[in-house]
Amino acid sequence: MNDLIDLAVLYGHLSLLAFGGGPTVLPEMQRQIVEHGWMTAAEFAALFALAQAAPGPNMLVSTLVGLRVAGLPGAIIATLGMITPSSVLTVICLSAWDRFRDAPWRKIVQAGIVPVTAGLFLAAALLIAQAADRSIPLALLTVAVAGISFATKIHPLWLLAAGAVLGVIGAV
Amino acid sequence: MAASEPTPPSTVAAIFAGFFSVGIIGFGGVLPITRRMIVEQRQWMSGKEFTDILGLCQFLPGGNVINLAAAVGHRFRGIPGALAGLAGLMCAPMAIVIALGLFYGHFQDEPLVRHAFAGLAAAASGLIVAMALKIAAPLRTDLLGGLVALVTFAAIVWLRLPLLATMAVMAPLGIALAWKRAR
Numbered sequence: 001m002n003d004l005i006d007l008a009v010l011y012g013h014l015s016l017l018a019f020g021g022g023p024t025v026l027p028e029m030q031r032q033i034v035e036h037g038w039m040t041a042a043e044f045a046a047l048f049a050l051a052q053a054a055p056g057p058n059m060l061v062s063t064l065v066g067l068r069v070a071g072l073p074g075a076i077i078a079t080l081g082m083i084t085p086s087s088v089l090t091v092i093c094l095s096a097w098d099r100f101r102d103a104p105w106r107k108i109v110q111a112g113i114v115p116v117t118a119g120l121f122l123a124a125a126l127l128i129a130q131a132a133d134r135s136i137p138l139a140l141l142t143v144a145v146a147g148i149s150f151a152t153k154i155h156p157l158w159l160l161a162a163g164a165v166l167g168v169i170g171a172v
Numbered sequence: 173m174a175a176s177e178p179t180p181p182s183t184v185a186a187i188f189a190g191f192f193s194v195g196i197i198g199f200g201g202v203l204p205i206t207r208r209m210i211v212e213q214r215q216w217m218s219g220k221e222f223t224d225i226l227g228l229c230q231f232l233p234g235g236n237v238i239n240l241a242a243a244v245g246h247r248f249r250g251i252p253g254a255l256a257g258l259a260g261l262m263c264a265p266m267a268i269v270i271a272l273g274l275f276y277g278h279f280q281d282e283p284l285v286r287h288a289f290a291g292l293a294a295a296a297s298g299l300i301v302a303m304a305l306k307i308a309a310p311l312r313t314d315l316l317g318g319l320v321a322l323v324t325f326a327a328i329v330w331l332r333l334p335l336l337a338t339m340a341v342m343a344p345l346g347i348a349l350a351w352k353r354a355r
Contacts, residue, residue: 015234017335019343020307022235023300027328028335046280049293050272056195056265057202059235063266067273075270083258086234087242091254094243097228108354110231112347114310115317116339119324121304126329128300132293141291145298150305160295167291168284 003070004077006036011062011081018086020117022059026124029061030131038069045131053160059083137172178217180248184256187245190214191260194237198265202237210244217244237261320346 010032014025030044039047047068051061059082066078100106133139145159166172181187190209198205207226210216217225225247229239238261245257279285311318324342327333 017339018233018235019339021230023303025335026300031332031334045293045297046276046289047273049289049296050276051269052296052299053292054265054269054272055198056269057198057235057237057261059238060265060269063269064273067270068277072270075266075273079262079266083235083238083262086232086239087254087258090229090232090234090239090243091246091251093228093232094225094246098224101224104354106231108350109347110227111353112350113343114346115314115320115349116324116342116346118304118308118311119321119342120328120335121300121307122321122325123328125297125301125304126325129294129297132290132297134290138290138294141294142298142301145295146301146305149299149302156299159299160292163291163293163295163298164288165291167287167289167294170287172291172294 004073007066007069007074007078008081010036011066011078012085014062015082015085016089019113020120022057022082023124024117024120026061027120027127029065030127033065038065041127041131042134043068045128048128049132049160052156135172141166141172178215178221180216181214184249184252186214187249187253188256188260190216191241191245191257192264195261196264198237206237206240216248316349317346320349 010029014029017028018025026048030041033039033044034041044065047064048061051064052058054060060079062078062082063075066074066076068074070077129139129142133142141163145163148154149156149159163172181190191206194202194206194209203226207219207222211219211222225243226236226240229236229243232239238258241257241261242254245253245255247253249256276285276289280289308321311321320342324338327338327342328335
């Protein structure tokens with residue numbers, strides 16, 4: 001029961017901190033989950049990878065963390081915690097948003113938050129890569145996938161499949 | 173196509189079905205698929221209306237597409253519409269990821285599964301590295317913006333400061349910078 005409450009509190013507040021999209025809260029999620037003693041950073045990276053292999057929004061890692069910590073009820077509580085507060089806020093702001101459509105401050109705030117979001121995304125990427133890359137070949141695989149994904153429009157699922165195959169045949 | 177008038181979804185079930193179709197095929201970036209579903213395939217709203225609602229969803233915290241499902245559903249059918257959008261978007265991916273999680277939990281000690289997931293995790297982290305680089309790329313020519321990004325990065329990665337404290341300092345700083353530029 002305590003785990004369910006802790007999951008709801010964790011994801012409920014992360015939902016409202018996720019400016020610029022879900023991945024910006026990944027470092028904080030990892031930090032709090034590890035500090036709570038629920039799992040190691042490497043286990044969290046494995047769950048993140050698993051979530052990437054499923055279709056849908058990329059915040060499904062919350063579902064998997066909940067599942068690991070408290071079974072099916074945990075999966076549901078964590079997911080609801082991640083989507084409910086921000087969705088309620090969005091619906092509340094919807095009508096006001098139309099009124100401020102051309103307000104200059106809207107553009108300024110949107111532009112001002114961009115570098116902060118970029119820094120948070122870079123931090124999330126480094127922490128996830130650090131946790132996942134426990135050997136030099138794994139780190140090289142991360143660099144290769146990053147380069148290919150950055151430079152081409154290849155479907156991400158191909159790169160994930162390639163990573164899994166390289167792992168199975170023992171190449172990384 | 174631009175000539176035809178948008179036709180809003182007439183039922184809550186139609187909203188559920190639309191977002192269900194997005195959830196089940198959307199790998200990696202769900203946003204382009206969501207736009208195609210709403211603007212081109214089902215023609216619920218014009219491209220301009222979509223961009224306007226998306227602006228709000230990106231401005232507020234939370235997953236962009238999750239916020240979008242709530243906002244679009246609410247615009248057409250109120251609270252039941254918002255719930256239908258969220259449920260449609262999330263139910264299939266949640267079921268799939270829970271199945272994957274149970275499979276992984278059961279077989280994670282098998283060497284083959286362990287090696288496959290080590291490779292998968294390394295590749296998945298490469299995808300988020302690429303995503304981060306794409307977001308940061310425009311800052312190459314923006315010294316002050318780049319500095320704000322760097323300090324935010326250092327606060328989280330090296331100083332291990334809590335996200336709330338980091339945001340409380342860096343967001344106003346970034347906004348002040350943008351405000352000064354706009355004058």
